[in-house]
Amino acid sequence: MTYALLTARDHPRFVEGTDDPRLAEADGPAALLDVDSDVADSGAPPLGECISAPCRPLAYREIGGEWTEVGFEAADHWKQMGPDLRSRLVADHLATLDVAEFKQATNGGSASIITNNWVYSGQPRIYRVAGALRDFVTVFGQLARA
Numbered sequence: 135m136t137y138a139l140l141t142a143r144d145h146p147r148f149v150e151g152t153d154d155p156r157l158a159e160a161d162g163p164a165a166l167l168d169v170d171s172d173v174a175d176s177g178a179p180p181l182g183e184c185i186s187a188p189c190r191p192l193a194y195r196e197i198g199g200e201w202t203e204v205g206f207e208a209a210d211h212w213k214q215m216g217p218d219l220r221s222r223l224v225a226d227h228l229a230t231l232d233v234a235e236f237k238q239a240t241n242g243g244s245a246s247i248i249t250n251n252w253v254y255s256g257q258p259r260i261y262r263v264a265g266a267l268r269d270f271v272t273v274f275g276q277l278a279r280a
Contacts, residue, residue, distance in 0.1 A: 142280035208267040
């Protein structure tokens, strides 16, 4: 794994892993990602590249909060989204998704199955991210606006 630490005040940088002391120093907002080898080969990836490339989120830290692990399901959903959808959610964590976008993010998951990472309303259904996925997306948005 290649770990990248994204924080509001520093440039993205590679860290040694979850025990790296720089994680404790990152007071939030911050995110820890597993970056793909092509992204890692270009040096510490900028935030935009981590949004457009499917970097796997591992943990996030809200302002003044503790590090929170991103569960495998939320991380899978983030990776399965296309760059446009990831960018839209980073810009607005309350953005709605239609059924087709939901299916893309959940790898073809049934629109009638909701996990801890999604809520829906209306007819036809519209979806919003929820739970740990929403919290991660919110932190990513704060980093993008910093």
